[in-house]
Structures are given as structure tokens and as C-alpha cells.
Amino acid sequence: MTPRSCPALFLTAPASHQGKTTVTAALARHHRNQGRKVRVFKTGPDFLDPYILERASGHTVYGLDLWMNGEDDCRARLHQAAADADLILVEGSMGLLDGTPSSADLAALLGIPLAAVIDAAGMAQTFAAVAHGLASFRPGLSFHGFIANHVASERHADMLAEQLPSHLPLLAALRRDEAVRLPERHLGLVQAQEIADLDARLDRAAAQIAATALAELPPAVAFPAVPQADVPKRLAGQRIAIARDAAFAFVYPANLELLAQLGAELAFFSPLADAALPDCDSVYLPGGYPELHLETLSANTALKADLHGHIQAGKPLYAECGGMLYLLDRLTNRQGDSAAMLALLPGEAVLQNRLCGLGLQEMAFPAGSLRGHTFHYTRLETSLSPTTHARKASGAGLGEALYRHKGMLASYFHAYFPSNPLATASLFLP
Known part of the structure; x- marks a missing residue:
């Protein structure tokens, strides 16, 4: 079995509640609306975000976790997705370096370039410092760029971008918009089937992607094949x-x-x-x-x-x-x-x-x-x-x-x- 290549991007952040799921869903919906087949994966154990991402992409969303799934299971699912996908997106959990294993561990192992979502509300030039810290703290990670979320104005976007070096581009400055926010409750996001206007929210969020660098496909990543053991029919007739x-x-x-x-x-x-x-x-x-x-x-x-x-x-x-x-x-x-x-x-x-x-x-x-x-x-x-x-x-x-x-x-x-x-x-x- 030979490796399969597919454009891929790993969405991460410096912490939870930066808007990763909304941005990942917006990106998936934008490319789906362009006629592309988008496959999305979610890192770590999660039942709620995947249903939102499934609605955005139109395809089942599987979890990836190096400890829970194991490396072979993660690799096999990505190799299978790369067979016919035009774009693979992976949404991280918590912050980039949080947890054992972390999103950084998975991204480094798989060789998928990272795009970090940073909530820019109440922030200006410090945005570049946070971006620089994420990109330089752990050697060996590949950064595609950064996404400023909850941006107040064009001037705000300029202030966020002006101190970023050329090798760490601002891929998108997404405006603050209550109409795209995903509602939450005690276990996380409200279930997709309970949000009556979810598709309208996703399409509105996707519209923000169209005029940004995120509208272009990211670099292709090679996903190697992993031999899979046959599953015995222990539940046949059950x-x-x-x-x-x-x-x-x-x-x-x-x-x-x-x-x-x-x-x-x-x-x-x-x-x-x-x-x-x-x-x-x-x-x-x-x-x-x-x-x-x-x-x-x-x-x-x-x-x-x-x-x-x-x-x-x-x-x-x-x-x-x-x-x-x-x-x-x-x-x-x-x-x-x-x-x-x-x-x-x-x-x-x-x-x-x-x-x-x-x-x-x-x-x-x-x-x-x-x-x-x-x-x-x-x-x-x-x-x-x-x-x-x-x-x-x-x-x-x-x-x-x-x-x-x-x-x-x-x-x-x-x-x-x-x-x-x-x-x-x-x-x-x-």
C-alpha cells in the first residue's frame, strides 16, 4: 500500500474557547460550497464538536487521539480519507501544547501544517508575541499561519498583522459576529440537531473565509498506509x-x-x-x-x-x-x-x-x-x-x-x- 497525498491543515489555538470549532466548521463549509470533498477530524475525546463539523463538511467526523486510538488507528483513518478527499482538516483540542498527548504531538507525528486561531478581542500588537511563542516554543512544528478571531475592524486587523514576520502570515482576520457563534451548555457546545439555524450560521461563517488566504488549499501532506488486522465476526447473528x-x-x-x-x-x-x-x-x-x-x-x-x-x-x-x-x-x-x-x-x-x-x-x-x-x-x-x-x-x-x-x-x-x-x-x- 502506497502513501496518499492530500492538502491538509491542523487547526489549533493557544487555549480553549478561542473559536477553533467555529473556524474549522467555517473553513469546511466554505470549501464544501466550492464543490470540494472535505474530511474533518477532531483530536481528543469529543462527542459534540464532531456533529457540528459533520454538518459543516457533509461527512462523518472521526476522533484522533494518540493514546485512546493509538498511532496506527489515527494513521489508517487519515490514509483512508486521503483516498478521495480534496481537503483534510484536523481540529485540535484545548491549547496546542496542552495534554499528554497534545495536539502538537499529533501534528508533529503526522506532518500536518498548523494554523493557530487566536481570539484577538482586546488585543493588538501582543497578537504577534503570542503567535511567535506558539511557533517557536517547540521546534519541529510546521506553521502555515495564524487566524485572528473576533476582530473589531479593518484597523484592528492591520494592528494585529503589522508585527508578524513574513514566515508567520496572518491567514485571515475574522470579524466579530454574534450570528455565527455556536451556543454552549455545561458539557460543551449545544448538540447540532438542537440548533435550528445551524446551517445559516455555518454559511455566514463560511462567507468570511472567501476573501482570505484560507480560501486557497493548504500544502499537500503524504499519509502513509497502515496494515489493519481483520476483525473477527464475534457478534455474528447478534x-x-x-x-x-x-x-x-x-x-x-x-x-x-x-x-x-x-x-x-x-x-x-x-x-x-x-x-x-x-x-x-x-x-x-x-x-x-x-x-x-x-x-x-x-x-x-x-x-x-x-x-x-x-x-x-x-x-x-x-x-x-x-x-x-x-x-x-x-x-x-x-x-x-x-x-x-x-x-x-x-x-x-x-x-x-x-x-x-x-x-x-x-x-x-x-x-x-x-x-x-x-x-x-x-x-x-x-x-x-x-x-x-x-x-x-x-x-x-x-x-x-x-x-x-x-x-x-x-x-x-x-x-x-x-x-x-x-x-x-x-x-x-x-
Whole structure:
């Protein structure tokens, strides 16, 4: 297998909340509007930004993380995308050098040139100092240029650019515009399907790209091939019912694809709208926002009866984070509103004002370990004793608890299934 070349750009920033996702989405939508096929990737564990980027580009967005995915998985996904893409974009996470591994680690390994988004509000000549620091702090990184975000005027743009050296060009000065801002809530951006005017926002943001250097394709990057092992059909003949709606949307596309590669048939259902569970051998309850839909979930007693019947029949159920909260006796939101949930897993959870769990972790299941992450604002109280705890990637302290109860496996831990296909298959078998 030979390397494949494709124009590529890695969008980064000095910190979170600089506007990386909005700029990446605007860039993807602009080039898509020009008739180009754009493939976008998101670094690190993330469920919300990828759905925005998917709407912008028109293609599924996969995550890239050197620890969670592994280098081979990252390389294989980029090599596959380069087969027919006209442009590959990678959106970084947090700041360029933040985290282990960082966006800088990934960009350096892949050889993708960087474009840093800097929020220029309240900044003038200092912009050049920040840009110089990003470009020079770690040798070996290739910088394509810089993007000034939230610029107030043409004069402001000139002040930002005037002290930048020629080898660190200002690729774009994007004006402050409330009409392109993406709304947020406690776990990050509001889900794409909940933003009624998302396409209008994306097209308006894309219009700002047209008159800038970002309208031109970046340099081509060679993406080498990586041999991939065959996935055994351990789930052949198995039908997995997967919750999917506004309350349960936190699932990696790569997870669903791996289940299909393992031979499973996937059937989707909505705990918000469906009165019956699809005919199935096992159930997957991914994470999401059950705390935003307390009354609707609580009122769906017909589906509750079906899920109780599923467990009474001895069939497997695997739940992650929000899916686990749905299994509990009770769930309470930040305003103090509380509602009964499925009462399949003893305990209750309350949404907190502060983050309760964050970071990359590895969970040991009976058939092997899976890598993934945790990110939640709820505190769980349960009489159950954990079967085990995840190991934090940092090595400091215990990770999330794993609970086993009446054929159910539940945890705050979000697994990345391709990190261990055999362990994944075991989650959905008796």
C-alpha cells in the first residue's frame, strides 16, 4: 500500500474557547460550497464538536487521539480519507501544547501544517508575541499561519498583522459576529440537531473565509498506509439495540462501525419517543443529556417495562455515563428538578455545578482492556460495590468505577471500541 497525498491543515489555538470549532466548521463549509470533498477530524475525546463539523463538511467526523486510538488507528483513518478527499482538516483540542498527548504531538507525528486561531478581542500588537511563542516554543512544528478571531475592524486587523514576520502570515482576520457563534451548555457546545439555524450560521461563517488566504488549499501532506488486522465476526447473528436521540447521542461513529464489523446488526431506538424496545439480543445505552429530558424519560413507562423485561430475560445491557444515569432510581438536574428513571441500577445522581470527572482512562473488562475517557458533571450515590476501577492515563489515582448488576455493565467511562475489538464484543454477549 502506497502513501496518499492530500492538502491538509491542523487547526489549533493557544487555549480553549478561542473559536477553533467555529473556524474549522467555517473553513469546511466554505470549501464544501466550492464543490470540494472535505474530511474533518477532531483530536481528543469529543462527542459534540464532531456533529457540528459533520454538518459543516457533509461527512462523518472521526476522533484522533494518540493514546485512546493509538498511532496506527489515527494513521489508517487519515490514509483512508486521503483516498478521495480534496481537503483534510484536523481540529485540535484545548491549547496546542496542552495534554499528554497534545495536539502538537499529533501534528508533529503526522506532518500536518498548523494554523493557530487566536481570539484577538482586546488585543493588538501582543497578537504577534503570542503567535511567535506558539511557533517557536517547540521546534519541529510546521506553521502555515495564524487566524485572528473576533476582530473589531479593518484597523484592528492591520494592528494585529503589522508585527508578524513574513514566515508567520496572518491567514485571515475574522470579524466579530454574534450570528455565527455556536451556543454552549455545561458539557460543551449545544448538540447540532438542537440548533435550528445551524446551517445559516455555518454559511455566514463560511462567507468570511472567501476573501482570505484560507480560501486557497493548504500544502499537500503524504499519509502513509497502515496494515489493519481483520476483525473477527464475534457478534455474528447478534442484534444490538442502541439508544439514539437528543438525550443519548454521545457515541463515537467508530464504535458503531466496529460493532458492524464484528458482525452485529444494529437497531436504533429513542428512549424519548419509542414505546417499545426493538427485538434484540443486547442493549447499548450511550452517554448524552438525560438530565435535560427528565420528565419525558420518566413518563415513558412502556419502554421502561420492555427494558426491565430485557434484563429479566438475562440479556446483556451496556451503559456509559448518561446511559448509566438512565438506569438509576432517580436523576436530579442542577435546578433541583428530580424524576424517576428506570430503577434497574440502585442509586441516584445529582447534577453538580462543577466538573466531577475528566480525562483519558483505560478500563479492564473480563475479556481485555478498552481505552476511552470520562467527562461528567453528576455525582452518583449507589449501594453497589464497583467490580473494578479504570486506570487513569496519567497514572494518578483511581479512575471511574465499573458496576456489574443483573447482566448490566455500567460506568461513567466512555469506551473507544476499536481500541480492543475482542473486549468490545464481550460487552454484548451473555
